[in-house]
Amino acid sequence: MKIEHLISQIHQKKSFLCVGLDTDLEKIPQHLLEDEDPIFAFNKAIIDATHSFCVAYKPNIAFYEAYGLKGWKSLERTMAYLNDKHPEIFTIADAKRGDIGNTSTRYAKAFFETLNFDSITIAPYMGKDSVEPFLAFEDKHTILLALTSNQGAFDFQTKKVNGGELYKEVLKVSKSYTNAERLMYVVGATKATYLKDIREIIPDSFLLVPGVGAQGGSLQEVCAYGMTKNVGLLVNSSRGILYASTGDDFAEAAANEAQKIQIEMEVELGKIHK
Ligand SMILES: O=c1ccn([C@@H]2O[C@H](COP(=O)(O)O)[C@@H](O)[C@H]2O)c(=O)[nH]1
Numbered sequence: 001m002k003i004e005h006l007i008s009q010i011h012q013k014k015s016f017l018c019v020g021l022d023t024d025l026e027k028i029p030q031h032l033l034e035d036e037d038p039i040f041a042f043n044k045a046i047i048d049a050t051h052s053f054c055v056a057y058k059p060n061i062a063f064y065e066a067y068g069l070k071g072w073k074s075l076e077r078t079m080a081y082l083n084d085k086h087p088e089i090f091t092i093a094d095a096k097r098g099d100i101g102n103t104s105t106r107y108a109k110a111f112f113e114t115l116n117f118d119s120i121t122i123a124p125y126m127g128k129d130s131v132e133p134f135l136a137f138e139d140k141h142t143i144l145l146a147l148t149s150n151q152g153a154f155d156f157q158t159k160k161v162n163g164g165e166l167y168k169e170v171l172k173v174s175k176s177y178t179n180a181e182r183l184m185y186v187v188g189a190t191k192a193t194y195l196k197d198i199r200e201i202i203p204d205s206f207l208l209v210p211g212v213g214a215q216g217g218s219l220q221e222v223c224a225y226g227m228t229k230n231v232g233l234l235v236n237s238s239r240g241i242l243y244a245s246t247g248d249d250f251a252e253a254a255a256n257e258a259q260k261i262q263i264e265m266e267v268e269l270g271k272i273h274k
Contacts, residue, residue: 001118002139003206006090009055010231014266017258018056018092018208020238021046021078022063027243029250039067039074042250044081046242049251051086053258056234058092058208079115090234092208093117096145098126104133112140119143121186121208124170128177135179141206142183146170146198149188149211167194171201184208187226189217189235195225206232212261213240219261223268231269237261 010016021043025033028042035041047057059078064071082091097107097120111117112134119141122131134142147157147167157167164172174183187198189211198207207226211217212235219235226233237257245253 001090001141003141005088006055006206007230009088009090011269013052013055013262014269015053015055015262016231016233016235016265016269017054017261018058018090018234018236019046019050019054019241019258020094020210020236021057021059022238022242023059023074024063025067027246029246029248031248037070037074037077039064039071040077040081043074043078045251046254047078047082047086049255050241050258051089053255053262054089056090056092056236057082058094058236058238060094060238076115079117083116090119091117092143092234093120096121096123098123098130100126101129101133104130105136108134108137108140112137119184121145124174128173131174132178135177135182137182140182143208144170144174144183144185146185147187147191147194149190149215149217153188153191168197168201171198175202184234186210188215189219189222190215192218192221192225195222199226199228204228204230204232206234208234208236210236210238213237219264220268223271227268227272229272231272235261235265 023039023042032038032041059075064075082089093111111120121143122134124144147153158165161169184206186208189209209222212219222235241254241257244257
């Protein structure tokens with residue numbers, strides 16, 4: 001998907017919400033466990049209920065790999081459903097991959113070609129030759145972990161190297177990669193105030209921002225520091241939407257939660273041209 005298409009979807013839906021599909025068999029309503037594919041049944045119900053309030057879905061691959069072949073099948077069915085019913089919606093494989101070049105190419109083929117995701121999250125630790133194989137794919141996007149939402153982000157990411165923090169080095173160096181215009185970055189909503197410095201290094205890049213909802217990050221703070229004239233943000237919520245209710249009304253509760261965030265996003269979008 002071209003970035004212009006994503007931006008146009010954001011304005012059309014007045015939303016830059018990404019719904020995280022972190023589907024956990026221990027948390028989904030009991031009656032769905034009787035379905036032959038409970039993960040897909042849950043995802044389908046969530047997608048049907050929330051698609052008008054969001055512009056992206058982000059299955060976290062761990063939640064599928066955890067169930068082996070069955071989980072992978074559920075992921076394939078979810079992607080086929082999204083590509084068929086909602087091809088306008090941006091898809092993110094939250095896989096956090098990255099390896100030596102020939103291995104990265106296989107990861108890229110798995111997620112961009114076989115599963116047809118629009119984007120994938122990548123750990124930058126192995127450097128240029130581990131990231132560029134993903135960037136070689138036209139109309140696909142590589143989302144580098146820059147400053148993550150968890151407490152452990154302070155173990156390495158904010159440590160000084162060459163006089164600046166490591167996450168800033170990731171941002172600066174990655175700008176020189178071949179096809180760097182296909183890069184996006186992960187910045188946690190729990191680190192919203194850092195966005196001011198981040199925007200000085202990457203003023204226009206799209207950011208995937210997890211950490212609102214269950215992790216307590218503030219949407220308004222993220223927008224105040226991180227929004228650009230082209231929006232530049234995809235804000236993710238997973239558990240806060242998926243498990244808004246664990247009863248039979250789970251899909252309706254998820255829709256209400258997604259709509260609540262969409263309405264707050266509409267207010268923030270209104271500030272762009274003022
Ligand atoms: O820095 C990061 C990078 C990725 N994540 C992922 O996003 C979702 C967040 O889920 P919530 O339930 O909304 O907290 C999850 O898949 C994480 O693995 C992140 O949280 N922080």
